[in-house]
Amino acid sequence: MCGIVGLVSFTDDLSRRPDLSQAMHGALALRGPDEVSEWSSPRALFVPRRLAVVDLEGGHQPAIATDAEGRETVVLSYTGEVFNFTELREELSRRGHRFRDRSDTEVVLRAYQEWGPACAERLRGMFAFAVWDVEQEELVLVRDRFGIYPLFYAETPEGFAFGSEPKALFTTGLIGPVVDRAGLLEALSFTPTPGRSVFKHTREVIPGEVVRYSRDGVRRSRYWTFTARPHTDDLATTERTVREILEDIIRRQVTADVPISSMLSGGLDSSAICALVNRSLGGGERLRTFSMEFAYHLDNFRPDEVHDSPDAPYVAKMAAHLGSDHRELLIDRHHLADVEGQAAVVRAMDRPAAGLDMYVSLYRLSQEVRRFSTVTLTGDGSDELFGGYMWFHDPFYVKSRTFPWLGASHQMEFLSGLLDRGLYADLDFPGYVRERYEEAIAEVPLTGEESAHERRMREITYLNMTRYLRVILDRKDRLGMAASVEGRVPFCDHELVEYVYNVPWEMKVADGREKSLLRAAVRDLLPQSVLERKKSPYPTVQDPAYRTGLRAQLKTITEDSGARVNGLLDTDRVKSVLTDATFGLRAGVTRMSIEAAVQMHHWFESGVTVEL
Structure with missing residues (x-):
C-alpha cells in the first residue's frame, strides 16, 4: 500500500x-x-x-x-x-x-x-x-x-x-x-x-x-465492466469452482515480506477467509486474527432487525478452531465520543460517513492491528457478491424501486435529517436519488434470458457491487491507511466476481438462506455454529449513553456562534434532538443524521468550505 x-x-x-x-x-x-x-x-x-x-x-x-x-x-x-x-x-x-x-x-x-x-x-x-x-x-x-x-x-x-x-x-x-x-x-x-x-x-x-x-x-x-453471460455449470460444479477460485486467490494474497493477519468477526465471510489463510500458511506460521466488540454488548446486547447475535461468542469459537493468535479490541462509549478520534475519521475519509460509531471503531481496530501487522485480509465484498444483506431477501426491499439500502431505511433520511428543510427541498434530495437510481439501473448488463425475478436479483447485485461496495471499500482503505495498514479483499478478485456474478440466483440461495453458495463451498472449514450463523452486519453500538453523548456534542456545536455547520442545520429539528425523549426520531431524525451533523462540523473545522 x-x-x-x-x-x-x-x-x-x-x-x-x-x-x-x-x-x-x-x-x-x-x-x-x-x-x-x-x-x-x-x-x-x-x-x-x-x-x-x-x-x-x-x-x-x-x-x-x-x-x-x-x-x-x-x-x-x-x-x-x-x-x-x-x-x-x-x-x-x-x-x-x-x-x-x-x-x-x-x-x-x-x-x-x-x-x-x-x-x-x-x-x-x-x-x-x-x-x-x-x-x-x-x-x-x-x-x-x-x-x-x-x-x-x-x-x-x-x-x-x-x-x-x-x-x-x-x-x-x-x-x-x-x-x-x-x-x-x-x-x-x-x-x-x-x-x-x-x-x-x-x-x-x-x-x-x-x-x-x-x-x-x-x-x-x-478496460473492464460487468458482463452478463449464461452459466452452464450445475450446482455441485459451481460450489467446487467457487472453492477452487478462493483457494487460488488466498494462495496469491498471502504473499508479503511483512507480517500478515486477518480480520475475524465470527461471520461466514471473515471466518472463511481466516480458515483459507490458515490452510495456506500450512502450519509454518501461526495466523494472527483481530476482532472488535463494543464493551456494552458483552452483557447488554439486544437482537434487532439486522443484528441477530453479538460477534464475540462466534469469534471465540472460530479463533479456538483455528488456533490463531487472536486479539479482541473492546470499544466503549469513551472511544466513540473522543472528539480527536472523530475528527481523525473525517480527515481520513475526506467527508462525512454513514455510521460514525462504525468508522471510529474500525479506525481504533486498525490502529491495534498496526501494532502487530502491516497487512490484513478481510471478508469485504462477499455480501454484495453472494447476496448476504437482508435487502436481497425481504420482498419489501426487493420491490422497492430505489437503492435497496435506502428502502431498508423505511423512508427515513440516513444523513440529511438535520439539514435545513428549505435547503433540503431546494436541493431536491429525492429527485437526486431517483436520478442516480435510474442511471444505475440503465447500466445493468443482462443476457435477455432472465425471468423477472432473476432480472431483479441481478439488478440488486449490480447496485451493490457498483455502488454500495464503494462505501465498504472506501471505509476499509481510508481507515486502514489512517493507521498505515494495507487491507486485502479476496472476495473482490475479478476472476471470482466474473464467475459468481453470473451464477443464477436460485443457486446462490440453494438451501433457502443467504449466501448458501459460499456456505456450501467452505462447509468443511468452519465449526457448525459459525457455518450456520445468520448474517450479522458490522456492529453498531447499542449503548444509550452514546446517543446521549451525541446530543451533548450537538448542543455544544449549535451553541457555538462560530460553528459554520449551523448555517446548514434546521433549527426546529435540532431542538427536537436536544429536547425530545426520542432524540428527534419523532421529527424524522435518525442517529446517523445526528452523527452526520457532528461530522460536518469536524469537516468544516478542517478547512472545507461550502458554496451554495
Whole structure:
C-alpha cells in the first residue's frame, strides 16, 4: 500500500517548483510511512510515498524505464498489489525485459512498456497508478476493477493534478476543498456515484477505467465492466469452482515480506477467509486474527432487525478452531465520543460517513492491528457478491424501486435529517436519488434470458457491487491507511466476481438462506455454529449513553456562534434532538443524521468550505 500525488502542467516548469514538491510531501504520510521520494521534469511532478510490503529493499518509487541511450522514457508512480506478478514477470522476461528487483512495481512498469495502457487488462489485484510517458508527454491513470484503491484527479487551465485522496490534490494549489450543491447532495444522499467526488472540480477515476491527459485534454475509457453471460455449470460444479477460485486467490494474497493477519468477526465471510489463510500458511506460521466488540454488548446486547447475535461468542469459537493468535479490541462509549478520534475519521475519509460509531471503531481496530501487522485480509465484498444483506431477501426491499439500502431505511433520511428543510427541498434530495437510481439501473448488463425475478436479483447485485461496495471499500482503505495498514479483499478478485456474478440466483440461495453458495463451498472449514450463523452486519453500538453523548456534542456545536455547520442545520429539528425523549426520531431524525451533523462540523473545522 502506498500513496501517490502528482501534477502535470503545460504552462509551468515543474522542475523549478521545489515549493510544490515540498507541499506535496506530507499530504499522504500515513499511506506511505516508509519512504517518500519525488521525480520532476518541466512538464510533470510525481511525489510517491511507500508502505513497503513486497521486496522491502527494492521496489523504490517512482519506477523509471530508460532507452538504450539511458534517456528516461516511462515513469511510474504506483500503489497496490498485483497478485499475478510472478507469472507476468516470467512472460515479460521471455519477451526480453530485464528486471532490477523482485517487486510487483517493476512488473507493472515493464508491463506498461510492453502493452501500454492495455496492460491493465492483464493485472489481477488491487491497484491505482499513474504513468508519465516522456516521449508522448501524456499522463495515464489506471484504477483496479472495483476501486479497492482510490484515485482522484482535477483538471484546471493551469494543469492536471492527481492523487490517492482529495486532500493530496489540494496541496498542488490547483484547487481547494470546496463543496458545492452537487457535492453536498453526493455527500449526504448515500447514493455513491462512480466518478463523482464531493469536492468541486474533482473527479474520481471510475473502477476499471483509464484516464489519459495530454495537450489535447482528457480522454477516458473502460478496460473492464460487468458482463452478463449464461452459466452452464450445475450446482455441485459451481460450489467446487467457487472453492477452487478462493483457494487460488488466498494462495496469491498471502504473499508479503511483512507480517500478515486477518480480520475475524465470527461471520461466514471473515471466518472463511481466516480458515483459507490458515490452510495456506500450512502450519509454518501461526495466523494472527483481530476482532472488535463494543464493551456494552458483552452483557447488554439486544437482537434487532439486522443484528441477530453479538460477534464475540462466534469469534471465540472460530479463533479456538483455528488456533490463531487472536486479539479482541473492546470499544466503549469513551472511544466513540473522543472528539480527536472523530475528527481523525473525517480527515481520513475526506467527508462525512454513514455510521460514525462504525468508522471510529474500525479506525481504533486498525490502529491495534498496526501494532502487530502491516497487512490484513478481510471478508469485504462477499455480501454484495453472494447476496448476504437482508435487502436481497425481504420482498419489501426487493420491490422497492430505489437503492435497496435506502428502502431498508423505511423512508427515513440516513444523513440529511438535520439539514435545513428549505435547503433540503431546494436541493431536491429525492429527485437526486431517483436520478442516480435510474442511471444505475440503465447500466445493468443482462443476457435477455432472465425471468423477472432473476432480472431483479441481478439488478440488486449490480447496485451493490457498483455502488454500495464503494462505501465498504472506501471505509476499509481510508481507515486502514489512517493507521498505515494495507487491507486485502479476496472476495473482490475479478476472476471470482466474473464467475459468481453470473451464477443464477436460485443457486446462490440453494438451501433457502443467504449466501448458501459460499456456505456450501467452505462447509468443511468452519465449526457448525459459525457455518450456520445468520448474517450479522458490522456492529453498531447499542449503548444509550452514546446517543446521549451525541446530543451533548450537538448542543455544544449549535451553541457555538462560530460553528459554520449551523448555517446548514434546521433549527426546529435540532431542538427536537436536544429536547425530545426520542432524540428527534419523532421529527424524522435518525442517529446517523445526528452523527452526520457532528461530522460536518469536524469537516468544516478542517478547512472545507461550502458554496451554495
